[in-house]
Amino acid sequence: MRRKLPAVLLSAALAFVVTACGSGSGGTTTADDGKITLGFSQVGSESGWREANTKSIKESASTAGIDLKFSDAQQKQENQIATIRSYIQQKVDVIAFSPVVVTGWDAVLKEAQAAKIPVVLTDRAVDSDASLYVSFLGSDFVKEGEAVGDWVLNEYKDATGPVNIVQLEGSVGSAPAIDRKKGFEAKIASNPNLKVIASQSGDFTRADGKEVMTAILKANPKIDLLFAHNDDMGLGAIQAIEEAGKKPGVDIKIVTIDAVKDGMQALADGKINFIAECSPLLGDQLMEIVKQIKAGQPVEKRIITKETTFTQEQAAEALPSRKY
Amino acid sequence: MKAVTGHRLFWPAAVLVVMLLANVVVTPGFFSVQVRNGHLYGSLVDILLLGSPLMLIALGMTVVIATGGIDLSVGAVVAISGALACYLISGQQDQGAVTGVLVAVALALALSAVLGFWNGLLVARVGLQPIIATLILMVAGRGVAQLITSGKNINVNSPPYKLIGGGYWLTLPFAVIVVAVVVALTGLAVRRTALGMLLEAIGGNAEASRLVGIRSRRLIVLAYTFCGLCAGIAGLMISSNISTADGNNAGLWMELDAILAVVIGGTALTGGRFTLAGTILGALVIQTLSTTIYTTGVPSQVTLVFKAVVVAIVCLIQSPAFRAKVFRRRARPEAPPPAAPAAADVEVNA
Numbered sequence: 024m025r026r027k028l029p030a031v032l033l034s035a036a037l038a039f040v041v042t043a044c045g046s047g048s049g050g051t052t053t054a055d056d057g058k059i060t061l062g063f064s065q066v067g068s069e070s071g072w073r074e075a076n077t078k079s080i081k082e083s084a085s086t087a088g089i090d091l092k093f094s095d096a097q098q099k100q101e102n103q104i105a106t107i108r109s110y111i112q113q114k115v116d117v118i119a120f121s122p123v124v125v126t127g128w129d130a131v132l133k134e135a136q137a138a139k140i141p142v143v144l145t146d147r148a149v150d151s152d153a154s155l156y157v158s159f160l161g162s163d164f165v166k167e168g169e170a171v172g173d174w175v176l177n178e179y180k181d182a183t184g185p186v187n188i189v190q191l192e193g194s195v196g197s198a199p200a201i202d203r204k205k206g207f208e209a210k211i212a213s214n215p216n217l218k219v220i221a222s223q224s225g226d227f228t229r230a231d232g233k234e235v236m237t238a239i240l241k242a243n244p245k246i247d248l249l250f251a252h253n254d255d256m257g258l259g260a261i262q263a264i265e266e267a268g269k270k271p272g273v274d275i276k277i278v279t280i281d282a283v284k285d286g287m288q289a290l291a292d293g294k295i296n297f298i299a300e301c302s303p304l305l306g307d308q309l310m311e312i313v314k315q316i317k318a319g320q321p322v323e324k325r326i327i328t329k330e331t332t333f334t335q336e337q338a339a340e341a342l343p344s345r346k347y
Numbered sequence: 348m349k350a351v352t353g354h355r356l357f358w359p360a361a362v363l364v365v366m367l368l369a370n371v372v373v374t375p376g377f378f379s380v381q382v383r384n385g386h387l388y389g390s391l392v393d394i395l396l397l398g399s400p401l402m403l404i405a406l407g408m409t410v411v412i413a414t415g416g417i418d419l420s421v422g423a424v425v426a427i428s429g430a431l432a433c434y435l436i437s438g439q440q441d442q443g444a445v446t447g448v449l450v451a452v453a454l455a456l457a458l459s460a461v462l463g464f465w466n467g468l469l470v471a472r473v474g475l476q477p478i479i480a481t482l483i484l485m486v487a488g489r490g491v492a493q494l495i496t497s498g499k500n501i502n503v504n505s506p507p508y509k510l511i512g513g514g515y516w517l518t519l520p521f522a523v524i525v526v527a528v529v530v531a532l533t534g535l536a537v538r539r540t541a542l543g544m545l546l547e548a549i550g551g552n553a554e555a556s557r558l559v560g561i562r563s564r565r566l567i568v569l570a571y572t573f574c575g576l577c578a579g580i581a582g583l584m585i586s587s588n589i590s591t592a593d594g595n596n597a598g599l600w601m602e603l604d605a606i607l608a609v610v611i612g613g614t615a616l617t618g619g620r621f622t623l624a625g626t627i628l629g630a631l632v633i634q635t636l637s638t639t640i641y642t643t644g645v646p647s648q649v650t651l652v653f654k655a656v657v658v659a660i661v662c663l664i665q666s667p668a669f670r671a672k673v674f675r676r677r678a679r680p681e682a683p684p685p686a687a688p689a690a691a692d693v694e695v696n697a
């Protein structure tokens with residue numbers, strides 16, 4: 024008996040894991056009460072940004088009077104494909120999803136097309152043929168990089184000497200990292216004084232942002248500006264700069280992308296100089312698209328999330344009502 | 348000369364020295380250590396400070412690997428420990444209160460030890476293979492950490508907590524002092540008592556050691572508990588260093604770095620033979636490699652390839668079989684019978 028106890032505990036733990044995995048794809052049949060039904064498959068809940076994204080979609084659906092079937096794919100494509108198939112079987116009116124990965128969607132998208140259910144992609148793109156989905160709603164990462172680049176151009180338009188720029192890139196190979204870098208570097212190329220002297224990946228995390236910046240600060244005595252591909256890396260770098268005895272936002276100017284609450288706080292505190300927004304709050308736009316599709320109106324293939332930029336003053340103003 | 352190159356710590360140490368020297372060539376001020384803001388400041392200090400969590404995790408991993416096991420869950424334990432400590436501290440009215448921080452730290456470490464204990468039970472009592480047993484916690488543990496933080500970063504503003512992973516004590520990084528103490532205590536426990544020998548006996552042949560009267564199950568549970576505790580301390584350091592608990596990313600893939608550090612240090616993955624000093628050198632090699640990449644500005648697209656090449660070279664140089672093949676011709680005329688140095692190697696367990 025004594026030896027069996029751990030085995031019982033283990034099976035209990037396994038049962039917990041299994042139910043936890045299975046809990047995503049609930050729901051049975053669609054109640055036909057004239058309401059539009061939207062089946063949504065989310066990537067997962069890997070970050071605060073994603074959580075705000077989920078919340079926005081759920082809230083917008085309930086205000087728009089749309090019946091939302093929501094499922095969390097927990098970063099697994101097979102979960103997502105299974106969920107989409109179940110939405111097809113339930114005959115929902117529209118399917119929307121944030122694809123976990125770029126490739127491998129042809130089969131399930133064709134199934135949806137055969138069942139005459141329109142599909143909307145949110146936040147992330149796929150490499151399938153564009154005829155297989157109705158619209159792609161999401162941020163334009165190149166534009167975000169350009170917005171930051173514009174601010175830098177304007178800030179240093181009167182600079183006579185070289186301006187040394189450090190870039191903290193996102194995860195290597197990820198679309199936001201590639202596009203933000205492209206947009207930023209294309210913009211600043213027009214002023215030869217602006218020079219990127221170091222560019223390293225901080226993997227979008229605070230810890231890596233700090234570690235990379237700590238090392239870069241040692242190797243480069245003169246840094247004028249830091250461009251971090253997201254707020255979190257910028258916040259890590261701020262700590263590194265402070266520990267090196269310099270003032271972030273003053274000795275080294277800092278520009279980032281995202282505008283999450285912590286980043287906005289640092290911006291309002293004067294430690295960051297400028298943030299270009301990458302908004303997860305696309306719920307309202309998504310519901311608008313769903314209604315248009317249902318009403319038979321044409322929808323644009325590529326819709327860019329409504330986004331803005333923040334200076335220090337604007338951040339102080341926007342901070343109290345910041346949702347994420 | 349033979350005595351020096353024959354020492355099992357020679358190659359990891361040589362690699363570390365070469366890497367540091369390469370840095371000086373590229374960045375002349377690399378070795379400079381100055382006092383800034385009342386504490387030591389310089390690249391070497393960074394390597395020690397930022398390498399501290401990895402040194403601790405690799406230390407725990409070494410003990411587990413010595414018993415012939417492996418612990419894949421350390422990264423998840425790092426996330427859980429940091430998440431719990433920051434969650435508790437952020438809920439307090441006065442985040443700077445020392446008692447509150449001590450309670451949070453104690454609870455986080457207790458939970459880490461319990462998680463290690465759980466791994467040990469699965470391996471020693473239930474009889475699961477270590478890689479499977481710890482895989483459960485590796486996968487589920489990150490979920491637990493996300494549950495604690497509810498998927499968000501938890502920020503804390505607590506000077507006493509900041510001390511653990513980012514603070515200085517008598518101008519020295521506090522984290523490095525912690526590592527030194529833990530390593531010294533572990534070294535005493537395994538090399539000044541029979542504990543180390545018993546662990547190696549279990550790693551060599553668990554069944555045989557049980558038959559000669561070693562309580563192998565208890566020792567295995569102890570090893571995993573110790574490993575969990577080390578990972579817990581590392582988790583505190585990582586979250587303390589950035590004053591943030593990041594349940595999603597803290598300690599991610601760190602188990603692989605820890606295993607690599609153990610291997611570079613010269614501990615056999617098959618168990619039965621281990622070296623704590625080698626593991627510390629291995630962890631420093633890995634951290635130095637990261638810092639080198641950042642300071643010298645290796646483009647981020649080729650960072651992983653660069654790391655892979657360096658690690659491959661290090662592991663090849665480490666391998667006696669590879670060295671024997673490559674350097675055979677030169678070594679033959681002067682070499683004494685090959686069995687002698689090999690036997691000596693096994694006995695040197697410093």
